[in-house]
Amino acid sequence: MKEQAIDMHGKIESPAGSPPSFTELAGISLRVGLLSFGGPAAQIALMHRYFVEERGWIAEDRFLHALNYCMLLPGPEAQQLATYCGWLLHRVKGGLTAGLLFILPGAVAMLGLSFVYVLFGRLPLVESLFYGVKAGVLAIVLQALLKVGSRALKSRLSIAIAIASFLALFLFGIPFPAVIVAAALVAVAADRKKGKRAAIPPQDAATPPRPGFLGTLAVGLSIWALPVVGAAVLISPDHLLVDVAGFFSTLAVVSFGGAYALLSYMAQVAVESYGWLSAGEMLDGLGLAETTPGPLILVTQFVGFLAGFHAPAPFPAAIAATLAAAMTTWVTFAPSFLFIFLGAPFIERLRGNRRLSAALSGITAAVTGTIANLALWFALHVFFAETTNAPLWWIAAPIPTLTSIDPLAVALALVAGWLVFFRKLGVATVVGASAVLGLAARTAIGMP
Template identity: 50%
Template sequence: MPAKSTDIHGSKVFSVPLSSPSLAELVSVFARIGCLSFGGPAAQIALMHRICVEEKRWIDEDRYLHALNYCMLLPGPEAQQLATYIGWLLHGVRGGIIAGLLFVLPGLAVILGLSATYAVYQEATLVAGLFFGLKAAVLAIVVEAVIRIGKRALKTSFHRSLAAAAFFALFFLSLPFPLVVLTAALAGLIHARVTKPAATVIMVEGTVRPPLARQIAVFAFWILLWLVPLPILWLVLPQTALPDIQVFFSKMALVTFGGAYAVLAYVAQVAADHYAWLKPGEMLDGLALAETTPGPLVLVLSYVGFLAGFRQSGALDPLVGGLLGGLIAAWATFIPSFVWIFAGAPYIERLRGNRFLSAALSAITAAVVGVILNLAIWFALHVVFHTVEPASLLSLGWLRLSMPQPVWASLDVPALAIAVLSAVMIFRFHLGVGKTLIAAGMLGLAVRFLL
């Protein structure tokens, strides 16, 4: 009798003989996944499960969940890392590169094309109206993300406290996002140490410890590949924004726990206030673009890179500078995913579970709920009001409490109306992201032409 295993929904299913795909079949299937991967990481993970586990039977439930748990611990886009992990399991490093790239490239091509259109024509009535509606709809999508993740992550009073503390630290204290994430992970580890005695580590039978020297060489190769554009950009194009793009998004790649929603507020703040690459409202436009394209939502960072390269292109043609900026942002964001998988997966495959790692992951996930709530409020203020000013609440030495204060006379009633209608479409009628954004875009066009 075939053995039982548990699927991602908790139901019992009977295992079936696994098949081994050819390299050509791997290319074909992940090209299909890359073109169909709309809806964010939850939908993308479900899509890969349906195709790779249920339809193709390339890997079983246990191996899929084991890979997913590891990817959830990593900074960066977990769905793309999972695609890379599955490709590595099936065809080694070559399979991992193919699966990881094909998961990203269709969406990257689309976001670069849309970014170019936005950079050149955003002041036109047609494009301005379209993005006016999309920005308002994104608010409802972000709120839905807060609720969805909160239901899954905040199951204990400890995790609810972490979420509240993360929101307070970001919204009122303006603490750096990486500090909030690292503090949450440390709190999770301490909580696990205090509440239970020791970590449980289960070894996977039939695995062999990889040679340490080889894994160090793999790690060094991918790190070098990741950073090699930087000295070239410093030497060849120092007057452009391209070196800063490589440095900034390389840093982001190390701290993007929780996906695009979690890091977006921090990126928007630095890109707008420090580098002056874009305006706060324009980050909403980018998020709306990324929501309408396949691939990881973190592709919104390529939109930011495009605008930075376009507007600070030096002697380059602005469109060439924008294209290079978008590609460099993608390079800095996604290459680390290959580092984590190829260097770490051989060791992770030998472990079935580690309680301390799970505790750190659950703590980070809880903090991310507070981060996304902060993002939702920050975006809402900049969409619904034309003017938002900082307001100081308290100053006691190094402790300074402040919060953004909207100017009520600058309320944008049409934007508020579209945001409310988008929320109704999502929460009441359960329409998908694509349909909601299309409807909001049409409403935005109507508002622009009528008013």
């Protein structure tokens, strides 16, 4: 792909010489937000398809450079990547738009399903639709794995790092941050062994202008804290909204490794310490988050919603639940925007640094292993109703119960794979077709 340049305003120029309009960026960002099912691997694949492959707005190496930085940050890496891509194309306005549109469809869906949950319980129709969606998403994740791997794994070292990362995550359950740091260190050590000196970072007109770091930090922190301070002043410092904001703000800055790395801790505190919801409700919330677009970390919104619903004073239950859900979502994602707007200008400025490039290439290889881990984990939970722990204590990989295999899910995934790899259909078409097929198949055989 032809390399893209950055103009004097910091926007990426397309191969044709003109950047996408803000309206075009918003339209594609909304499409990504509406179709971003299946967790970070599928979401990253979706962004790569739209921003890099189909539209050519962002060059391959720049997309991977941005992804590597986002993988180092706490919080939802897919939402941060969407924000970074928007920032590259239209600076802060673009970053806010792309990041918010990535979140909002899932947040609105989760809010609606939360109301349905407390009023009616689980809906078979919704479960049947998303039964098929999961099969379609699995095919999209596999396609992403093959595409990213073909571009990222160009040396024996990168292949070795990808395999080692996959084994570390899937078999041994090594914490995700440790895997990423180890991959970066190995790549830097290998580069140093070659005896090549680090290049001086480029400082020319093609570099985005340096923003006011302290000003950005002050504004970002103020926006993050504004609703929390408002709740403390207008209601009470001891109100549930303030407790929710404090807890999920803390999670937002320590959530390395994605939502799954936090679920056990979040469930323990929310269920046992605060008593905001029951263990069964926590599992139901995770199920709802799995079936909505957007980052899985939106399960926090469900927790906040039920916390407000169960302790609504001085508001009606519906209003208290909505306020608590909104507060949770605000403090969960506000730090991610701040991380991008603070760090992206410096990360872009260091693209020519050889040591950093080596570290990020190692992270790219590790990301390939991470996507493979997510794809296999996702496949196991789509195809098998039950999994058990490995017999050896030092093996963390789930072992599927073979008798619990779901032939219908396997068949739907094969159809989705045929649509993706042979028919070359778009993401929206594959997801929609999978949803309809899943609903029709479950209805035909009488599955609940």
